[in-house]
Amino acid sequence: MHYKTYKSILSASNGMNIYRGCTHGCIYCDSRSLCYQFDHVFEDIEVKQNAPEILDDELRRRRKPCMISTGSMCDPYLPLEEELQVTRRCLEVILRRGFGLAILTKSARILRDIDLLAAINAKTKCVAEMTLTTYDDGLCKILEPNVSTTSERFDALCRLRDAGVPTVVWLSPLLPFITDTRENLLGLLDYCVRAGVRGVVHFGVGMTLRDGDREYFYAALDRHFPGMKRRYIEKFGNAYECRSDNDAELTALLRSECAKHGILCGEREVFAYMRDFPEPRAPEQLTLF
Secondary structure, eight states: EEEEOSOOOOOTEEEEEESOOOOOOOOGGGGGSSGGGGOTTTTTTTEEEHHHHHHHHHHOSSOOOEEEEOOOSSSTTTTHHHOOOHHHHHHHHHHHOOOEEEEEEEEGGGGGHHHHHHHHHSSOOOEEEEOOSSSSSHHHHHHHHTTHHHHHHHHHHHHHHHTTTTTEEOOOOTTTTTTTTTTHHHHHHHHHHHHHHHHHEEOOOEEOOOOOOHHHHHHHHHHTTHHHHHHHHHHTOOEEEEEOTTTTHHHHHHHHHHHHHBEEEEEEEHHHHHHEEEEEEEOOOOOOO
């Protein structure tokens, strides 16, 4: 871990990364790709130590409140967050400034901040997002070794629901030859239905591989799935997009199940829901009677 001072934190689309790097060890992690130009070892987490202060300043200067998003690049609930609490302090800023929040994680540590998430949602809007890739906890510990198991994430989704915080699940990636099965998808969707999620983010059945990410993934395949790397090389070569042969069948199944249970699943619809900032609530009018 090392610290760095930043001058800004919000992107043009109001997204932010509180940390840079990750220790979850997910074998498929796109954030490892060389195109993101990390100038430090990926597991040597860069902490934006002044994140709450610069976020407060940037929100103060915004003309009107909107949704703030975090977690798409680097998880806001890494193990070191337990001690540093940089994410929590940023949530306190968002609540105080009257902005909304869309926060993505793979960690049940999000439950530590359930009080702030519920308070933000009561005041404006908060959407808690959770990534699920396999319903099998044993396989999960291979694919995502240093993070909450899928069943722990399911429990977190249920507790967020019970606290009145709407949730969205990212079913991504579904790995060709490993998790791209009907059984796995139905198991994940069962979790989504039981947790009462509002939407499912789905980019098709498959994954992406780029320089930096590909080498890490292939090394993990050699350790855990002997012979699998050869299947990937023969099927996909150096392609960026690795689409499963089961994509059409499983995507149709996903859409059918989501429609049956009233879950948003179109990429455009789900992202529109997460970006939409509610109109300010009108104060209740007093009456003499």
